[in-house]
Amino acid sequence: MIAPIRQSTLADTVEARLRQFIRKQRFRPGDALPKETELAAQLKVSRNVVREALSRLRMLGIVESRRRRGMVLAGADIPAVLRRMIHPQLVPDSQDLFELRLVLELGLVDLLFLRRQEFLIRDLERIVRREEAVPGDLRLNQQCEIAFHSAIYAATGNTLLVCFQELLQPFFRDARGRHFAPDRFATPKRPNHRHLIEALRQGDVEEYRRLMRQHLSPYFDDLPRVRSGVR
């Protein structure tokens, strides 16, 4: 197998050069960049090309530009960019993202116990009560499932985690729909939300993680034992 040769456009090159320029110059957010016309002149390309490259950096949040003022560096807006890309329809290997969700759910536990506040337990219990009020309603049940986990992510105080949770939701839901076998989700041993709350209340990190792991076991059980292209 031999890879096809793909020649890059000037916009690609200029974009890379600009990022490199920003890095090398140790620019920080707030610093001013050269004007478009200056860049075009120095790089010896048309202003059009420069604008395409800058447009990309603007989308990343790396530069902000306003009329007359010119362009200034800004902080990269990771959530905004992720929001543009992470859709089941657009992502080539959704398996990676599905697994990421599982990893996050179990990995955030220490952060959760470090940052949890009193109202968390109250919020979670309210969700569970709403869930248990109408046991048969699948739609409501799913809403509560999402609400429960969202509350937990929010309690970590990490906005990036919250963002991921929101965006990975569809991948998770797809998987749930794909291998939906009611008996597998209703095994007697599988911990429910009440058990998780109890572990939270007790402040027992290890126990909470163990319970959450079992709570997610239907998903873990379906993971392929080997991924292509290992090592």
Added chain:
Amino acid sequence: MIAPIRQSTLADTVEARLRQFIRKQRFRPGDALPKETELAAQLKVSRNVVREALSRLRMLGIVESRRRRGMVLAGADIPAVLRRMIHPQLVPDSQDLFELRLVLELGLVDLLFLRRQEFLIRDLERIVRREEAVPGDLRLNQQCEIAFHSAIYAATGNTLLVCFQELLQPFFRDARGRHFAPDRFATPKRPNHRHLIEALRQGDVEEYRRLMRQHLSPYFDDLPRVRSGVR
């Protein structure tokens, strides 16, 4: 506090419209998009604006374009985009990313134990031996530290995790440098790499996670108990 009004450019609008268009039409990778001139005519904007929007989508990997052939949808290239954004210099709140690294390191354990293969232990031991050969060499020590954790990420078989590990490395290193207190990293109770390997060999998931948690305790100890803007 009142937020400043910021009017969006046509390129922003067209970009959003195109993404929306792709979603609504249930396009899949490989499908063809309308020509630039057609889009410009239908949207009643100049081809320039359309090209800026398309240039952004190209960077995300969502569309590929070749001369004469037109444009086709492609899979979003998450690693490529992350590689452009995730630098300590560019990211506004590095704390989020620093915490993400901790979350991943502890969350990937189940995936690791599901996918680990024989050669992993061998590779890790080789790294540890190299590390122990020259105990005083801080530079080599750090290299081995990175190599050890990289091998673990790779063993999960998840390319996205590997990507994150690579990109989050600088944030981790900054933190290590910031509060570097040799005694805190050399506490007698802190598990080293050999302990982790042993737990891996035993196949003891819980023990491995416990050890890794303690291995990372210097970082956890410095986490702020509360993040701004909670709830």
Added chain:
DNA sequence: CGTGGTAATATGTACTACATAAGGGCATAA
């Protein structure tokens, strides 16, 4: 049937022109 040349076509690049917002400066007035 395979090979090679040729025309058609959509993207890539350059250039010009003008619209528009935003900052600076100045004058005037409270």
Added chain:
DNA sequence: TTATGCCCTTATGTAGTACATATTACCACG
């Protein structure tokens, strides 16, 4: 002194034209 309003300058935003170039499809030819 401070505030208001006007004008001028300037850099980005948008439109439009022109042409280069790669790549495909087609056709002729061996």
